[in-house]
Amino acid sequence: MKPRIREFRFSLYMLRRNKVALAGLAIVAFFIFIGVFGSYIAPYSYRSINLEEKFKPPSATHLFGTDDLGRDIFSRVLYGAFFSLKAGIMALLMSAPIGCLLGAFAGYYSGKIGEIIMRIVDIFMAFPALLLAMAIAAALGPSLENATLAIGLVWWPYYVRLTYSQALSLRERMYVEAARSMGASDRYTVFRHVLPNSFAPIITKVTMDLGVVIGTIAGLSFLGFGAQPPLPEWGRMVSEGRIYILSAWWEVSFPGIMVFLVVLGFSLFGDALRDLLDPKTRRMMEVRRWKKTLS
């Protein structure tokens, strides 16, 4: 069997064995599914107001109950998955590529330039991300799009750090030296050699960050700087339902549980990915498996 296919099948095997990772993957898959197809599954529209039906507890017709305007919470939660998924992906799409490029070049060049870039990153990292995001979102006008933009703007320093340390260690490798001695330009070496070999930690971090970013955007919406009514963003729903929590606990609980599940799912799956992709732990797993075949 070709080595790459064999490695891939081994990854799948290890994934199957790791129950916790499977749970994470299941949650992630479920979330993406309802994110994409939620609008088709939802029995009601997320904005269909029905004042006759307000504050109904969970029942057969309204799985998660209704809120203060009679809107079906189950449908709103499903739609919310779509908005959260979109927001999370957009935010990371903005911050990760730029951060990785910057970090890779900073680490590759090393020396003075690398130091200066890292100091600038340190300065940006000194500001609490949430505070910065709040200020940016408020300055631009509170909305889900602006909250996403704000998170995208404050999240890149973490990726710079990551790729910087990767690039620092990778530039000593043989293939980099070989490429340079053959006359490869710096840009070529970074794109062709440094970055592809950094993919593992980047992908792991992106996976785990997706959950965290969705949670942060929910937090921003909760404070009022993100999604505005009637958008069914989960954080927003929690803050809207807070006033009624003693009489209508369902409005607050279900969106909150969803945020929790999503963050948990991505965290578990990211953990498993890291163990799979990190060459050291992976080798450990391969050796253990190989030893088992001996017995």
Place this chain on the structure above:
Amino acid sequence: MNIGRYIIRRILLGIVVLFGVVTLTFVVSRILPVDPVYAWIGAYGKERPYFIELMMAKYHLREPLWIQYFYYLGDTLTGNFGVSPISGHEISYDLSFRFPATFELTMVSLLVTMIAGILLGVISAIRKDTVIDHVVRTLALGVTAVPIFWFGIALQLIFSANLGWFPLTNQSDVTWTRITGFLFVDTLITGNVNAFLDGLRHIVLPALTVSACSIGIVARMTRASMLEVLNEDFVTMARSKGLPETAVVFRHVFRNAAIPPITVLGWTFASLLQGAIITETIFAWPGLGTYATSSIYQIDFPAVMAVTILAAINVVIVNLLTDLAALWADPRTRGT
């Protein structure tokens, strides 16, 4: 000595970052496409040109940029953040009320995080693979995923609304005299035990909310670190010497294993600060978090600037202190 030079380098680095932070906020404040009159002076100045001139002179807004920067540096060093167009007070005055509340919340949360996290991690490590271990590990993992705002509301619902063990919101219900502004300090100074205990009752739920996520992280770190150290040779040596297990664990293993968790104290503090912003909103805690939220909401420009700088400076200083503390804690670098 190598360590001395490293310490000096680290402190210089901290100062450079501090400078950078202040410079960055200055640049951003001058770049933002906000009408300076409205931003710094508020609606009051809109119709009153003499007032505008007065405030422009006070903030040196007519001067060339580098002169403004010079004044900005000086003002930040002395804590002069200008006047809030919303509240009408000097911002440093408003801050002097808000900062102690958040500081106390963060410090108590840090304490809770360290104690609970390290304790849970140690227990989990010593009783590896037992029920306790699995329970702690699952809880630790779960707790890092729970959204702070939801956790706070849940705590309020369960422990305050339903069980009535703790008050719902605010910092205290009893009046206490302000001397330093720190509730726990002032109530001790004036001997107001009632207010002290009341303050303790009020801080439990918010502190738990803020520290929940970090407890999980610290517990997992401590567990991993303990397991690593437990496998070392000197532990086997200590056991073979006939030392009772408790002595082995506490005198040898724990001291070494506690170093990694202490090094993340700095990062923990930064994330605690962010958690405090949301938690303060939930519990109506009169601190910097609610101040920041309301200032940003009302577009109180000088106040937002002030809070941002303060938060960043806080983070830089705490990171510096933890780096130095980590150096001191690790006997390999202490040099004795």
